[in-house]
Amino acid sequence: MTFIELVWKMAKVNYRKYLFYFLCNSFVVMVFFMFSTVYFNEGIRNANEMDGESLSTILMIPSVALIVFTVFFIHYAHSVFIKRRKKEFGLFLMVGMSDKDISKVLLLENSAIALLSLGVGLLSGSIFSRLFFLLLMHVLEMESIAFELHITMFATTVGVFLIVFSIGVAKSILDIRREEVLTIFKEDRVTEKNKVRSPLLGGVGLLLVIGSINFQYYFFSNSDYDINDGLVLLVGLISLLSGLFFTISHFGSFLIQLARSRKSVYYNRMLFLANVEYKFKQVKGISLLLITMTMVTIFYTSMLLYFYASAEKLAEEQRIYDVSFAQTAMKNAISDDELKQLFNTDNHEIKEHVTLDVLDYFEQSPLGDYFNRYSFLSAEQFNQMYSKHVEVSPGEMIRLDNITPEYHDPYVDHENGEGKYSIALKEIKLTEKQSIIEPVFDQLNIYEVNFIIVHPDDYDRIAQKLEVYKSTIHVLNLSNWEKSGDAYVTWKEQLKKQNGIEGQDPLLSRLDYSTEEVLLEPQAKIEVYNSNRKAGGILFFMSSFLGALFFVSSFMVLYLNIFSSIDQERMTFHKLYKIGMTKKEIRKVLAKELRLLFFLAPLLGLGIAFSYVAIFAKDAGGIVDNPLFTVNFMIVAVFYFVLQIAYYLLAKHRFMKEIMGDQKS
Known part of the structure; x- marks a missing residue:
């Protein structure tokens, strides 16, 4: 049997795994390309109607957020795909295949998936991006700007995807070659070990988060310093995400250490705290992604509402007659x-x-x-x-x-x-x-x-x-x-x-x-009014686009995280049930874990989004003098969390059903 025949047979037997992995990658390519068609459109970048901040500055935060999303989403989808395939690789090793042969299989099937994902993603992105672009130009009343497809858009999308995808495949090949056959078979039953458990690093991460927000607040739109606003946002956002990663990585250990100072709290919630620590070892990357997506969605939608609601007010303030x-x-x-x-x-x-x-x-x-x-x-x-x-x-x-x-x-x-x-x-x-x-x-x-x-x-x-x-x-x-x-x-x-x-x-x-x-x-005044409305139109398009994207993506990420290891969770439940825990008690523990996973990251994203609202409100005199900023932010935040609660309840119901089965309490 040739390698191609082997890969084809595996694909037919495990078509659901391959299909989901392929769709995830195609989705990322499509989204990134659609964003590129707006970001690299020369007509929009040079439009006379775009007063105030340049398009590059306006889109700096969603650009970085989209790159972070692309990196983590592709990496996570690939990790889940490989994790669900490792027993197959272990079986191949047992019947005599070498590490080199496994590497060839991985390269062959991932190359095919990458090429198919690029083809489908770029094709669907070209079609849908034109529809979104026409909608954007209609909203902005800028129909004179033509839709463009040029080499920069394709090259950027293909380049970013292949770099991230190749790193993930290379890491998987190295992991397979390093691991023993027995380890591969037992991997789903072995807990991950946290190599570094340092509250100090968590504290450094928290200080980095606070420092980056203060840095951006102080230097953004500060006429005393000749610093580009886009550079301030870029440096501040990278520092912020780095600090968040350190903080999240050590959150579980910090929580346990804090709980141990009160024995009654620790022993009454020992199982929950242990599970939280274990979960945060697994989901630190996902949590960072969810925080970023929540922050961008709420922040940009809030700014959109402000631009639309205050366009008349801003025109009155900027023009006397x-x-x-x-x-x-x-x-x-x-x-x-x-x-x-x-x-x-x-x-x-x-x-x-x-x-x-x-x-x-x-x-x-x-x-x-x-x-x-x-x-x-x-x-x-x-x-x-x-x-x-x-x-x-x-x-x-x-x-x-x-x-x-x-x-x-x-x-x-x-x-x-x-x-x-x-x-x-x-x-x-x-x-x-x-x-x-x-x-x-x-x-x-x-x-x-x-x-x-x-x-x-x-x-x-x-x-x-x-x-x-x-x-x-x-x-x-x-x-x-x-x-x-x-x-x-x-x-x-x-x-x-x-x-x-x-x-x-x-x-x-x-x-x-x-x-x-x-x-x-x-x-x-009408010119200023229209200009603000058009700037709001850019934000409307991007916030609607990114908001829908990030909310759907958060659903997909959480789905991957929760249901990719459903078999292990079910085995854990059966073991706990056998040692005497009731269905009600297990349900309570699982519900707490799900709440933490569903709402901790969005709440952190909510707080960071409000800090960015305060940063951008400086040009208008601050949020104290402009309560409309806060009002719009609260409207968007409440709406977002209503959707999140609905999604949590649906996911919780299905998760409990999958875990509990027909067991009786």
């Missing part, structure tokens, strides 16, 4: 009638339209080959916008820094003996009366944040005596800005076409630090 734009001598020209025709519809209308004329003067700096820019505003017009009335006399000025105080960087060109700011431009001299540091109107790219407010008479003198460039700031408030999206897009397109027809604008020609299109870009 509903629509703002600058009109120069030749660009962005539009009449009041044209504005009314655009924005006065059945859905919305203009409630307020205020204009503010700006005079820009450029003076050659005596300190270098550059120009000082002065933007003058009339106090009379400024008071139409400013909530607090200001008064200024001829020869006086008020400095306005149109920015929040936390971003204010004071800059003084000239100071007189009293420390007051003053300027002298030909026949015009102005002395500072006061300064205002607050956002009065929305910042436009064409202007700097510094303005000079003067008396109307001085404003007229500046217009007559100096070579200035006049422009106008328009601000509009609408009755229902949330529905102004279509009108705003139409208006922007009209301005863009009109600006392309006109010649070069005198003011814009002095501003060579940016393009004309960027300098003339309007600002609107």
Whole structure:
């Protein structure tokens, strides 16, 4: 009989084992490839709509989590498959096959499974990824971005899978070659020994978990340090997972040591504690995987709800007026009638339209080959916008820094003996009366944040005596800005076409630090609102995708763990039953073990997810100032645990039925 015939006969006899192993690997390949089609899509990565954090930063946590999932899931599926095959290998060794022959069998059958898994996984991933991609683009209203399939996606998926898969196969071959035939036959009846039982390592792991969370909280979005946020998340997450692994590995021993300090607790729960220690030796990798999956699912879904629920609130906070734009001598020209025709519809209308004329003067700096820019505003017009009335006399000025105080960087060109700011431009001299540091109107790219407010008479003198460039700031408030999206897009397109027809604008020609299109870009709440909704759409797609994936995966992982060793568990139950334990007592012990397995990892994942919510909430002022973060987190967490409880009850019922059989108490 040839090796191929031998492998084929084993596959036909044990087709369920092979089928489940094949499906697990195909599932991982499909999922990883589907994620790659989004992560490596150039259209999404370069989309103008993606404001704020880049896609790479947004997807850093799920990327690492998916790699961890891939490594552990493939490794665990392979371990279960080999464990259920070892008696066959032991039998082959007894009838005369060598270690080398067993290695050939393993290589042959695993190579076939790997190739089939890659083929089926990539094919199904290509089909389903297109469906998910089209759904994503529809949600984000980014249909212009094309679906892509290129070599990077295939190479990354194939490379990661083959590396992890090959390591697992190589480890199995080495284990088989090292073990004796008798050991292989007795393996399912020999308990695993914990080679290292150190509470100290558990403590180090716990400190590493706490330290990594604090590291990320302190350095993420911290403007005092020039550190990439993606790097902070990557380093912090790797440290966090490493610390969790050490902590989980020694949890059982720590629990027993703690219980021994109270003898009544220890002896009343000795069987349960011993089983817990044994279980945690077996499931430390699974527990880490479940913690990671729970953390990513709850965290990203919570952030999704926040982005959707607070998109309007964020737009209100980031924009003072509903629509703002600058009109120069030749660009962005539009009449009041044209504005009314655009924005006065059945859905919305203009409630307020205020204009503010700006005079820009450029003076050659005596300190270098550059120009000082002065933007003058009339106090009379400024008071139409400013909530607090200001008064200024001829020869006086008020400095306005149109920015929040936390971003204010004071800059003084000239100071007189009293420390007051003053300027002298030909026949015009102005002395500072006061300064205002607050956002009065929305910042436009064409202007700097510094303005000079003067008396109307001085404003007229500046217009007559100096070579200035006049422009106008328009601000509009609408009755229902949330529905102004279509009108705003139409208006922007009209301005863009009109600006392309006109010649070069005198003011814009002095501003060579940016393009004309960027300098003339309007600002609107609806644009910020749509941007936040689209960012939420990315999170919606990824959190829905990863949430469904991780919940199904947790089911598969727990299923593998619980039911792969069902025969051994059943034998243990019969032995305990024979020495006098009742069915009720055994059921109670098994129920405690299942509860620990089902809920300890999700609870730890829940706590870590909340820490990441607090980390990402820093940009919005923190979770204290934004209770919506906590509310959304609690909604998602409760929903997740309701599903987990339902799954636990179903698994418990089947597990008890498989273990107990028809035994009577």
